[in-house]
Structure formats: C-alpha cells, structure tokens
Amino acid sequence: MLNAPWNLARISRGHTRNDGLRRYRYDVTAGSGTYFYLVDSGINFSHAEFSGRAFRGANFVLGSPDDDESGHGTHIAGIIGGKTYGVAKSCTMISVKVATNDAIAKGIADRSVINLSAGGLYNSSVNFAVKNATDAGITVVVAAGNHATFASAFSLASADTAITVAASGPDDCRAPFSNYGRCVDMFAPGAHIASAWNYVDNGMKYESGTSAAAAYVTGLAAYFISSETLRGFKAVRERILGASLNGVITDTRYSSNRLAYNDNCVS
Template sequence: MLFFDYILPFALAALSVVDAAPVNKAPAGIQVVPNGYIVVMKARTSPEKFERHRKWVGNMRKNRKGIKAPKALRSFQFNSGWKGYSGVFDSETLSQIANDEDVDYIEEDGIVTANSLITQTGAPWGLARVSSRTPGAKNYIYDSTAGQGVTAYIIDTGIETSHRDFGGRAKWGTNTVDSQNTDCHGHGTHVAGTVAGTTYGVAKKANLIAVKVLNCQGSGSNSVVIQGMQWALNHATQNGITKKAVVNMSLGGGYSQATNQAAAAIVKAGIFLAVAAGNDAADASKYSPASEVTACTIGASNSSDLIASFSNRGKLVDVFAPGVNIQSTYIGGGTKSMSGTSMASPHAAGLGAYLIGLEGISGNAVCERMKALSSAVVRGVPSGTTKKLIYNGVK
C-alpha cells in the first residue's frame, strides 16, 4: 500500500499536475533550525493516511546522504483535526514532500526564545522616563527583544561606528555631503546612541546604518538630504526590510515641499519615520520634514515633564519625548550631554524599533501605537498641541 499511496501519484504527474505546497520562509531576522521544517497536512487527511505519509517520509530520509537528521520525526495532532510534523530535510526530500497532494503548507522551523523584562539601573533620565508613567524614575525597564532584527537609518552627520557602545551593530551606509566617511561633528553619533546604544539606547539590539547628509559644521542642503533619504529607502527596499526599519531625521530647515514628499515616500514604503519638530519655539508647520503629516513629528520635554522652552509645537507634533540634557555617545569614543528636539526624536525612533521588534507593527502604525501607549502629561504646551509623552508600555 505504501508504494501505491505515495509513488503512484508521481507516476501519474503527466496526467494530473498538482500544485506544490508553499514553503514559507521565517521572517527576516528570525533564527531557524538548520534545514528544519514544519509540515502541515490538509484538513481532509485521515489519521491513517497521515501515518502512511510519515512512514514514507521516514523511509526517504533513511536513504538520503549528506545530511544529519534526528532518528524520528516530531508529530502533532490536535482534536480539531489539525495535524503535521517537523524534521530536518534535504532539498530533494523537501521537494517531494511539498508535491504530496495531502500537504497544505511547509514553513521553516523558527527559534523561539523566552521574553523577559530587563532593568537597567541608574539609567539616563530620558531612558528611565520612557519606561515610567511618572517623572523621577532611575531605572529603564524594557523587553529583552530590545529592537532585535530592526534596522535604524540615522540621517545625520554620520556615526562613529567604532564606538564601543554600539557593540559592532553600527555600519556605514552612504555619504551624500562630503568626502569624509566619518562623523566629524558628533551630532549623528549622539543621536545613534539614543536610538540603539548598549548603554544609552532605547532599542539596545537594533542595527544602525549611518546616512551622512550633514557636514563637519552640521549643515547640508535640502537636495543633499533628499539624496540620503532616497538611499535609505532604496537600501531598505533592496534588502527586503522596509517593514523592519526605522529612519530618524534629527534635522530640519524651512518648509520644503520636496523634502516633505521624500519623507512621505519613506512612510508609504512601510518604514517608520521619526523627525525632530525643530528648536525655534514655533509652529512645526513652518519646518521640513517636521511638517510632513505622515511622518511622526517629535517635540521635546524636560525631566519635569514641561515642554522644552525651545521645542516647536502645534497640531503637527505627534508626541513628546525627553530632549533636555540627554547623555549619549559622542565622537572620540566618549559621551556628551546635549539638548534639542534632535535628542527627543531618537528616543521615539528607538521606541519605534522596539515596538516593531516586539509587536510586529510597521510604518505609520508605529506612530499611532506610540500615541496610544502615551500619557497626556506634558505641561506648558499651548492650545492645539498634544500633551502626550512616549512610553514603552512595560507593566
């Protein structure tokens, strides 16, 4: 019976073509069992036929060479009728399994780890505030996923990628402004540290990519910035990580329709974009990319939950984040305290990476989730400006 049940269908392939079952890859960034797969059967498959199928697969594995496989398949059958098995298979065996008409789908066997909350004691006040509902907290509490598998593009003055606080997770991407492929200013390194530094970062396991668009004096033209934005979007698209990426833009100038359209293109692709509201205590609608409605525009607050005196405001500000006296990484392997909405935005970008890794959301949904988690606690804001302060949702 075994021969006729599982060999005859292949002999009749010329008469009846059966679509192969799909083989689903694990999500980007997820570790998998080498050559390990879960095979799920169609609901119509009887227990008896399922058992014959398993024996057929077991016999195939015994005859394969060049791959070490466990002695037995791991099977599962639920009362609802849902059934399947897992094992280690070479490509030829996997192909034959996929072509069996009783197989519904196959997926890579991903690695699952226990999630836990980690407490960073004596954390910088900005980090501690992200995980606390009230001011004055001293510890930063976060989920152990910590943005793992998420890539953060830092569109700024570059990143000192060798800084030890990045732990080898920072890479150079591109330079659209000058010939010095390093952060010769310090602003970008500080921002990157708040996004994903081991000590100073919100998303401590996220990867960082430097997109240099500002020179050693911290300036660049809109066209140079747009070129960097295009590079980040293209890189994320070509590498298939748009749903696992964030972009931080701690920069800005006067209103620019072109810059705003470039920002909108990034968001449309499914990338979370955090932008600084600006430091002129004015309405954010006068600045770009802060005025792009699809971007997540971040205002700055201080350790007492007051709006920072310099922070831009208005209806286009989505949320506030810590932005006064923020300690983070700096060029020369050091650290520095800086203030500005440039320091607030990377707290939100880091939280975006954190939420993407933890909850699997992406794009504009990240900003909406951030607003849903936040509390309306920022004081001193003018009418028409949100009072919401970012929070990572730990219980």
C-alpha cells in the same frame, strides 16, 4: 536597568514622573532584527556603545568622510541604540550622510525606521520625500526643531506622514527651546540628555534638543517592531501613539499632549 539616565527612566515609568529609582524597564531583546537609518552627520562606528552594530550606508556629502565629524550623529545613535544610553539596545544602525532632499528616501530595508534631525524652512519637496518613504511602509521620525516657535513653518517637522517629536524636560514641561503646534504628534525627553560622543571610542556628552527627543521615538519604533513583529508605518505609528501617556506635559502650546512611553514591554 538601575541608575539609568533620567530620560530613559522616564519613558518606562508611566504617569509617575519621579519614583526615585531611576530604573529603565525594557525588553532586553528589543530592537533585534530591526534597522534604523540615521540621516545625520555620521556615526563613530568603533564606539563602545554600538558593539559592532553600526554600519556605513550611503554618503551623499562630497569630500566628507563616512565617520562622524561633529558628534551629533553619534549622540543620536547612542540614544536610539546604544548599550548604555539607548532605547532599543539590540538594533542595527546604518549611517546615511546626505546633503540633498531626494536622498532621504534612499537605502530602505524591511523593518526599518528613518530618523531625521535636520531641517530648514518649509519645503514641499522635502515633505514629499518623507511621504515616499512612509508610502513604502517605512516609519519616519523627525525633530520638531529648536526655535521655540510653530513647527509648521519648517521641514521636515511639517511633513504630514512623519511622527514629529517635540522636547520635554525632567519636569514634564515642554523644553523652552522646543518648537510646538498642531503638527507635533508627541513629546519625548530632550533636555540634558547623556549619550555617546564621537571624539573617543567611549566618549559621552550631555546635549539638549528636539533631535534627542526624536531619537527616543525612533528607538521606540525599533523596540515595538522587534518585540511585537509590527510591519509598516501605520501599524508602528498607531502603536507608538497608543502607548504614549496622555495629558502629562505642561505648556504644550497647541501640540498633542502625549509623552513617549515604552508600555513596559518587558521580556
């Protein structure tokens, strides 16, 4: 894919930060047969980016429609599986709108990944729900948070069994807003990220945040599950961390110095 957004190009470029080509190298079948559960504000199901691959799951928010009211969920879904902006362009997307802790472990299918961008202060019951999902073999990817402080003070970022993702910028430096610390497993692009938006069926918007960074790693999980027939959280986590680029991020502040990379698995 030529003239890709900087963030897509970065996760397939390797140790070269900018080769001037803005090329995203990827397996065109990546994501096929995989499912990701987006626990967020919903998805604009008719958006052109999703080509009929986005579906309604459970809605635990009383009085709220299934569609995306804020745009955040559509933006994240576009990063994970959009045909233009997405990492795993053939995956199936299932929107799950929740307002309670115990809902995050529901609606789980084989070969699935749960993306969690929301969070609050540390809560052991929330972290335990994440453990329930990973114990069942489900890969759970969470955002580190946008408070420029230690991620360990927050749930879901502090969940031991999740893959916790902080945000980096085009300069391979930790984004100034990104949380950090020893519970951060890796970095992914999270600054000035183009993706789908909810207001119209071909809408686009630039956003920044660790939510976007987590979405890239969720996309990689679907990517590797599909292209390499991986099964189970442990195998997927090991593959994602093993493929990541070591030592390229500056100002990590005690975080694991790994940058998301698709390992140039090209069909």
